Amino acid sequence: MKTPILKxxxxxxxxxxxxxxxxxxxxxxxxxxxxxxxENGAGKSTLMKILSGVYKKDGGQIFYNGVEEDIKGPKDATKKGIAIIHQELNLIKDLSIGENIFLGREFKKGFRVDFNKLHEEGDKLLKKLNVNRSSRDLVEKLSLGEQQMVEIAKALSLDAKIIIMDEPTDALTETET
Ligand SMILES: Nc1ncnc2c1ncn2[C@@H]1O[C@H](COP(=O)(O)OP(=O)(O)O)[C@@H](O)[C@H]1O
Ligand SMILES: [Mg+2]
Structure with a gap:
């Protein structure tokens, strides 16, 4: 049998x-x-927070591609290719969609942020997800469901090997789901 990517x-x-x-x-x-x-309180979110470096485990082991790994924190998890979309949204409301997706890893043109490139890439992701919005729209204008789609776009843009969605349909309508 194949080795699990994660154990x-x-x-x-x-x-x-x-x-x-x-x-x-x-x-x-x-x-x-x-x-x-x-059921509620079963420990699903806790397990996923351990996998994504939000919590430290008190015991047990995590194997990634067959090798035991210590996930040191959220940044370390991202670096290892593990992306999480939390149950609670984590967006900055007065920034645009594109700025939220690429927060902390903006495209640069010299010393400046290349906003054209940023929104071009943002629009590509939105289109892929069938979100009828411009990357330049402010997040505060979006419905809860659309905000969730921004989180999903962000996770996709990280090119992660593992994408965790913690109750992602909670805030979505049937079509969005
Ligand atoms: N930060 C925390 N501090 C204290 N208790 C917590 C914390 N996070 C979760 N718990 C408790 O751990 C248990 C599992 O919760 P959780 O992982 O959120 O469950 P689920 O996501 O399956 O609903 C619950 O009893 C919850 O109250
Ligand atoms: Mg939960």
């Missing part, structure tokens, strides 16, 4: 007064979509 074994996470994860195992295979299901 989490015996993951443990405790918060004061609650053992959120008690020996959890998970395997992901390349090219596959996996749904992680469980």
């Amino acid at each position: 989490m074994t015996n993951i443990i996470k405790e918060f004061p007064g609650v053992k959120a994860l008690d020996g959890v195992n998970l395997e992901l295979y390349e090219g596959k979509v996996m749904a992680l299901m469980g």
